[in-house]
Amino acid sequence: MAINRIELGDKPFTAMNEEEVRIYQGNQLRTLVKNVALNSSFYRDKFQSLGLEPHDIHSLDDITKLPFTEKQDLREGYPLKYMAVPESEVVRIHSSSGTTGKPVIIPYTKNDVDTFTEMMRRTMETVGVHSMDRVQITPGYGLWTAGIGFQAGVEKLGALAIPTGPGNTNKQLQMMQDLKSTVLIGTSSYGLLLAEEIKRREIMDQTSLRIGIFGSERWGDKMRFRIEAILGIETFDIYGLTEIYGPGIAIDCPEHQGLHYWNDYLIFEIIDPQTGQPLPVGEKGELVITTLTKEGLPLIRYRTHDLTCLLPDPCPCGSPYPLIDRVMGRSDDMVKIKGVNIYPGQIDHFIKQINGLSSEYQLVLKRFEGKDQLLLRVEGEEDYNFESLKQEAIQQFKSQIGIIIDIEIVPIGTLPRTEKKSKRILDYREQ
Ligand code: ZN
Numbered sequence: 376m377a378i379n380r381i382e383l384g385d386k387p388f389t390a391m392n393e394e395e396v397r398i399y400q401g402n403q404l405r406t407l408v409k410n411v412a413l414n415s416s417f418y419r420d421k422f423q424s425l426g427l428e429p430h431d432i433h434s435l436d437d438i439t440k441l442p443f444t445e446k447q448d449l450r451e452g453y454p455l456k457y458m459a460v461p462e463s464e465v466v467r468i469h470s471s472s473g474t475t476g477k478p479v480i481i482p483y484t485k486n487d488v489d490t491f492t493e494m495m496r497r498t499m500e501t502v503g504v505h506s507m508d509r510v511q512i513t514p515g516y517g518l519w520t521a522g523i524g525f526q527a528g529v530e531k532l533g534a535l536a537i538p539t540g541p542g543n544t545n546k547q548l549q550m551m552q553d554l555k556s557t558v559l560i561g562t563s564s565y566g567l568l569l570a571e572e573i574k575r576r577e578i579m580d581q582t583s584l585r586i587g588i589f590g591s592e593r594w595g596d597k598m599r600f601r602i603e604a605i606l607g608i609e610t611f612d613i614y615g616l617t618e619i620y621g622p623g624i625a626i627d628c629p630e631h632q633g634l635h636y637w638n639d640y641l642i643f644e645i646i647d648p649q650t651g652q653p654l655p656v657g658e659k660g661e662l663v664i665t666t667l668t669k670e671g672l673p674l675i676r677y678r679t680h681d682l683t684c685l686l687p688d689p690c691p692c693g694s695p696y697p698l699i700d701r702v703m704g705r706s707d708d709m710v711k712i713k714g715v716n717i718y719p720g721q722i723d724h725f726i727k728q729i730n731g732l733s734s735e736y737q738l739v740l741k742r743f744e745g746k747d748q749l750l751l752r753v754e755g756e757e758d759y760n761f762e763s764l765k766q767e768a769i770q771q772f773k774s775q776i777g778i779i780i781d782i783e784i785v786p787i788g789t790l791p792r793t794e795k796k797s798k799r800i801l802d803y804r805e806q
Contacts, residue, residue: 495528595723
């Protein structure tokens, strides 16, 4: 093991080959496990109950011996029970939204803040932001990680941050015109809302946007192309979660073949969400993340419940960082209807293939006389005949996904637009 360290010497991470990266990650993993066994009451107890000793972990291959960490585990540590450093080293906390339960509080050390900032800087660099760009940051500030994280990355890169935060569309558009924002950051739903508003007000020629970075929810190609077409910009998908620093742990690049992630800071694994078994590169499953250098609250094999896969080939853009596929939805957003599993990503894919259907939809689930009923309510483009579009969509759904459902086509603008995440699945079956 000591030999591995000598072999790597001072070689920069980005110059390492695949095998050297594995050795590097293995070394970091060993250090991480020793550290949490010593300093984290949560992992110490967990290792003890499994009879696991830090010296059982020799290399990256041993990662599967380590237990998973669930969001529920972190909730039980509310607020700061699982902090893994003395409080004197913690400089900030962030918190997840807590929409589905108690929030999770994440403590950050100074090094954690620096690491997050560096990942955000790389994110900006990867999509082509440069020092003369003006970046309008519409995600939330405060307890949420996004706003301040983006701002730090923009500043580290040397671009100009316009920290509007969320909401107040009038003010957003005013700032965008007066300050000539060239980059827009937000949720994809808010990106669409702003794009449609710019179109409605006919102020396209007064905007200077060239890049959009949108994330925090899964969004399909139709939505992406619609925003790009209205605003005349290139858009990039961004991924992240509060428990693992925040957004910017993976980012789309100009090749748009997947999202680069920073494997000097993070180990990404894909597992079968049902069995927990690791899946090979290229197979779709649940993303599990281990933080290699996080101090305030290090996480081992954290289950994201996001569905994606590791892509086998290096990106043509030349980045040394590997790719994951775009996130196809959450394993817990999966709905089972008439014995068939349906992921929101499948609906996006289905809609994309039918000309005349637009990007926005809702899935409405009901139970009638003991039987599941599924209604897909989707927006249609105005030049199309909605009745024939509906018949085509029902046919296609049956042949592609295997079940007969009801489909309702509504004009563009009918379904709710939001500044936050769109709620696309309405499940009334338990009521
Ligand atoms: Zn690339």
